[in-house]
Amino acid sequence: VQLQASGGGLVQAGGSLKLSCEASGTIFSIAYMGWYRQPPGKQRELVATFSSLTTGDVTDYADSVKGRFTISGDSAANAVYLQMNDLKPEDTAVYYCAAELWTNDYSGKHEYWGQGTLVTVSS
Numbered sequence: 001v002q003l004q005a006s007g008g009g010l011v012q013a014g015g016s017l018k019l020s021c022e023a024s025g026t027i028f029s030i031a032y033m034g035w036y037r038q039p040p041g042k043q044r045e046l047v048a049t050f051s052s053l054t055t056g057d058v059t060d061y062a063d064s065v066k067g068r069f070t071i072s073g074d075s076a077a078n079a080v081y082l083q084m085n086d087l088k089p090e091d092t093a094v095y096y097c098a099a100e101l102w103t104n105d106y107s108g109k110h111e112y113w114g115q116g117t118l119v120t121v122s123s
Helices: none
Strands: 002-006 009-012 015-023 030-037 043-050 060-062 068-074 079-084 091-104 111-112 117-122
Touching: 002 091, 002 111, 015 030, 015 091, 015 117, 030 068, 030 079, 043 068, 043 079, 060 068, 079 091
Parallel strands: 009 117
Antiparallel strands: 002 015, 015 079, 030 043, 030 091, 043 060, 068 079, 091 111, 091 117
8 A cells, every 4th residue: 555645835825725645556455544744843733634534524633623624535536635724833843644444354454654745935
């Protein structure tokens, strides 16, 4: 299984970016897909998660991005997106896509990570 993230770049404060992540390979079912970030010199932190495993879409956000970021998913494409609005310099980080999924119906689920995409917000 591979996760391919894209959409990072340089943007001015107050601007917007949209990140995309697509999972490929042998996928039986996806428990969740999400985004984490690692600011310079800091630890990796959760940004947002998306799950459509249960009835209806379930999303969760870090307090620092609520109201500014929106996560969405496309189950048919095994993809997740992160629309980031009103970006702030403190949003500068490497953003990583993650997914927890099953590759078959007889063993447990595993977590996978993408390669990271850099988002830089200038003041």
